[in-house]
Amino acid sequence: MKRSIKALGVCLLAGAAAVTVTGCGKVNKDYDVYFFNQKSEIADSLNDLADEYEAQTGKKVKVFTVGTTEGSETMRSELKSKEYPTLFSSNAISFEEWKSAGYAAGVEEISNPELKTLYESVPDALKLQFESEGNYGIPYNIEGYGLIADRQMLEDILGVTDLNAFTADYKEADYEEFQQMIVALNDYINDGKSESFTLNGNSYETQSDKTDLTENLNGVFSIAGAEKWTYGNHFGNYPISTVYQNIYDVRESDPDKADFMKSSIVKSLQELDFLSNYAAGPDGATKRGSQFINSTVTGYDQAVQTFAEGKAVFIKNGNWIYSNVADIAPEVADRLIMLPMKLNFSDDDIHVDGLTVDQMNRSVPEFVSQYYIINKKATEQEKKDAEDFLLWLNTSETGQDYIVNKFAFVPFNADEDTTLENPLSNDLITYKRDNDLLANPFDAAPSSWGLESYGKYIMEDLFTDPDPWSEDELNDIADECISYWKSGMDEW
Amino acid sequence: MEKYYKKWFKILNIPAIILFVVVILVPFIMGVAYSFTAWRGSYFKGSEHWYGALVGFKNYIKVFHSQKFITSFIYTIKFTVVAVVIKNIVSLGMALMVRKVGKGKGFFRTVFFFPNLLGGLAMGFIWSFIFQNVYSLMLFGEESPIHIPFLCDMLQDPNKAVFAMAIMATWQTAGYLMLIYLNGLNNIPEDLYEAASIDGATAWQKFRHITVPMLMPAFTIVFFLTLSSSFKMLDENLALTGGDFGTRMLSLQILLTTRENTPPNYGMAQAQAVIFFILIATVSIIQVIVTKRKEIEA
Numbered sequence: 001m002k003r004s005i006k007a008l009g010v011c012l013l014a015g016a017a018a019v020t021v022t023g024c025g026k027v028n029k030d031y032d033v034y035f036f037n038q039k040s041e042i043a044d045s046l047n048d049l050a051d052e053y054e055a056q057t058g059k060k061v062k063v064f065t066v067g068t069t070e071g072s073e074t075m076r077s078e079l080k081s082k083e084y085p086t087l088f089s090s091n092a093i094s095f096e097e098w099k100s101a102g103y104a105a106g107v108e109e110i111s112n113p114e115l116k117t118l119y120e121s122v123p124d125a126l127k128l129q130f131e132s133e134g135n136y137g138i139p140y141n142i143e144g145y146g147l148i149a150d151r152q153m154l155e156d157i158l159g160v161t162d163l164n165a166f167t168a169d170y171k172e173a174d175y176e177e178f179q180q181m182i183v184a185l186n187d188y189i190n191d192g193k194s195e196s197f198t199l200n201g202n203s204y205e206t207q208s209d210k211t212d213l214t215e216n217l218n219g220v221f222s223i224a225g226a227e228k229w230t231y232g233n234h235f236g237n238y239p240i241s242t243v244y245q246n247i248y249d250v251r252e253s254d255p256d257k258a259d260f261m262k263s264s265i266v267k268s269l270q271e272l273d274f275l276s277n278y279a280a281g282p283d284g285a286t287k288r289g290s291q292f293i294n295s296t297v298t299g300y301d302q303a304v305q306t307f308a309e310g311k312a313v314f315i316k317n318g319n320w321i322y323s324n325v326a327d328i329a330p331e332v333a334d335r336l337i338m339l340p341m342k343l344n345f346s347d348d349d350i351h352v353d354g355l356t357v358d359q360m361n362r363s364v365p366e367f368v369s370q371y372y373i374i375n376k377k378a379t380e381q382e383k384k385d386a387e388d389f390l391l392w393l394n395t396s397e398t399g400q401d402y403i404v405n406k407f408a409f410v411p412f413n414a415d416e417d418t419t420l421e422n423p424l425s426n427d428l429i430t431y432k433r434d435n436d437l438l439a440n441p442f443d444a445a446p447s448s449w450g451l452e453s454y455g456k457y458i459m460e461d462l463f464t465d466p467d468p469w470s471e472d473e474l475n476d477i478a479d480e481c482i483s484y485w486k487s488g489m490d491e492w
Numbered sequence: 493m494e495k496y497y498k499k500w501f502k503i504l505n506i507p508a509i510i511l512f513v514v515v516i517l518v519p520f521i522m523g524v525a526y527s528f529t530a531w532r533g534s535y536f537k538g539s540e541h542w543y544g545a546l547v548g549f550k551n552y553i554k555v556f557h558s559q560k561f562i563t564s565f566i567y568t569i570k571f572t573v574v575a576v577v578i579k580n581i582v583s584l585g586m587a588l589m590v591r592k593v594g595k596g597k598g599f600f601r602t603v604f605f606f607p608n609l610l611g612g613l614a615m616g617f618i619w620s621f622i623f624q625n626v627y628s629l630m631l632f633g634e635e636s637p638i639h640i641p642f643l644c645d646m647l648q649d650p651n652k653a654v655f656a657m658a659i660m661a662t663w664q665t666a667g668y669l670m671l672i673y674l675n676g677l678n679n680i681p682e683d684l685y686e687a688a689s690i691d692g693a694t695a696w697q698k699f700r701h702i703t704v705p706m707l708m709p710a711f712t713i714v715f716f717l718t719l720s721s722s723f724k725m726l727d728e729n730l731a732l733t734g735g736d737f738g739t740r741m742l743s744l745q746i747l748l749t750t751r752e753n754t755p756p757n758y759g760m761a762q763a764q765a766v767i768f769f770i771l772i773a774t775v776s777i778i779q780v781i782v783t784k785r786k787e788i789e790a
């Protein structure tokens with residue numbers, strides 16, 4: 001009895017000791033490349049790709065995926081563990097942490113000459129640079145956002161069979177014409193009568209009766225009022241773009257430069273004041289007020305559903321909504337088109353060299369969601385294996401096939417021949433080809449600016465207010481946004 | 493058996509002590525040390541080691557100047573007061589009720605205890621739907637049969653949100669607290685009530701002069717649990733309001749501090765955590781001392 005009790009005590013002690021010392025021993029890695037991926041949409045295809053790579057080269061790739069919200073926390077501890085990722089991903093916003101902590105290998109440390117060329121082939125606007133030096137990653141893809149519509153819906157409203165003339169005129173139209181169009185569309189939705197408007201000087205007329213498709217319309221826009229990020233992060237990029245050319249411009253400029261944003265922030269809020277009067281809900285129009293930000297009515301999924309079910313003409317969103325729309329209405333998903341957002345700015349509000357309002361009104365913001373980065377702290381052999389895999393992924397036929405067809409990504413080096421299943425992605429390639437692009441300087445804003453400042457004021461103070469927003473209030477909000485921006489910039 | 497415990501007490505405690513030291517004490521001490529550094533999550537600003545990145549009390553000074561920290565602190569106190577009162581009244585009421593019930597006692601106890609088994613965050617999202625949709629649109633909205641403005645859009649107003657979060661937290665924990673009160677009630681000898689009845693005491697007098705003093709040990713535990721859990725509450729806050737409309741509480745404030753800067757300012761978040769710890773420790777110790785004094789040996 002006594003012996004067995006003693007033995008039990010020893011076992012417990014040993015167990016506790018084992019718990020404390022685990023992780024201090026040497027680990028046997030059963031893989032050649034460990035890739036930490038932060039884009040959950042591609043997790044499954046990435047695993048297939050890893051199998052394929054192993055079959056072709058005999059090198060084993062371990063893939064670990066964590067979605068974006070918790071990604072940084074998990075990756076932080078993974079990078080510090082014995083079994084660290086040799087290849088990881090990051091967006092431009094969080095990159096500074098990995099760079100400062102010494103995990104990011106720059107192009108000069110890449111030993112494979114072919115991969116080096118690939119790094120250098122990334123266009124300047126998409127490069128993962130840091131204070132105009134370095135080149136630290138290969139972009140996953142390009143994403144972009146604008147005003148999304150169902151082609152058939154617009155054709156039905158206008159009674160045309162070819163929308164090309166309309167889209168060409170729309171791209172050239174100014175904000176006043178855009179407002180006129182919205183009012184005309186709204187009148188058409190309400191009374192089903194013929195309404196006329198002009199775009200780029202050419203006149204258009206809505207049909208004088210409703211079709212099966214247009215009958216369902218409840219409003220012009222589907223707005224996800226309960227989701228601060230849809231306007232905080234994405235709409236907020238437009239006023240930022242009037243002052244800052246790209247993310248590097250934000251990081252390198254004096255924080256006081258933010259003062260120039262005031263007039264464009266106010267005007268962007270006035271534009272939202274206008275747009276939000278024409279919002280569609282699941283049943284009838286949605287009025288500004290407490291319901292406008294009720295996540296059971298205007299949450300992201302609800303807003304996409306309202307649009308996909310043909311209850312709204314437009315939704316301001318990005319090419320990523322294709323799969324959400326396809327789940328609800330596959331026929332609508334294949335007819336989606338992306339139009340540029342029209343902006344309530346004048347040339348006086350713009351402080352970026354060479355940028356004009358006309359150019360902004362023609363363009364869509366495009367950005368890189370994640371970059372592949374090689375872990376600088378990995379051993380030489382691990383780095384070499386990671387390099388080989390990264391090169392194979394981006395240049396081999398199999399890799400390219402996966403990127404375009406399985407990941408459904410717009411490759412950063414897409415050309416005219418690249419076609420995807422997602423029509424919105426194809427539109428992005430067209431905008432890129434025509435050079436009608438805005439950057440995404442929002443990515444360098446203080447990281448909570450969109451959600452805790454600009455977007456928060458819009459949600460809490462403006463969208464809940466059914467009355468027209470007063471200029472004084474908007475001026476105050478703009479001042480608050482700018483001071484939040486500046487104090488956030490001090491942290492750098 | 494006593495001899496056995498005496499002999500093995502220390503040895504059998506070692507695993508627990510090792511775990512406590514490794515999982516709580518060491519990280520706690522490291523955390524305090526890190527709160528004096530420019531810690532940025534995966535690195536220390538300007539140095540390879542934490543002692544190279546010491547910034548003195550800079551993080552603490554920043555915290556006390558932070559409007560967000562101060563407002564979350566005040567809001568946390570507001571919530572704690574409301575939640576402690578509601579939780580205690582409801583759980584004691586439930587305990588008194590369940591005790592009197594003859595048939596189906598077990599059934600009621602199970603039903604009341606059940607919400608306690610469900611996870612905080614997931615329940616938060618369900619309650620978020622209840623407050624936003626069931627309350628605001630279906631039951632008490634402007635177009636509903638009974639219009640109660642107070643119960644509409646509770647998550648869009650800081651004062652209403654205190655009650656929304658308290659309702660949810662009470663629903664979730666009252667069953668557990670009820671068990672503690674029930675146990676306390678069962679420990680009160682019946683003869684005390686009998687004697688009081690013979691002396692002609694009313695029901696209220698019996699409650700006031702027998703039940704309450706005899707329940708003091710249970711009060712101590714329940715107060716301690718509700719006070720610290722309300723002060724530390726995170727899940728309900730995150731799921732219901734996410735801190736919007738000025739409803740950010742201290743735990744959420746600490747969590748969000750690490751997300752509000754790039755690279756994340758863990759040093760400042762850690763400084764807030766240390767202040768947070770001191771606050772909870774002080775409040776809890778004072779509260780335990782005060783209630784202990786009132787306890788009566790049964």
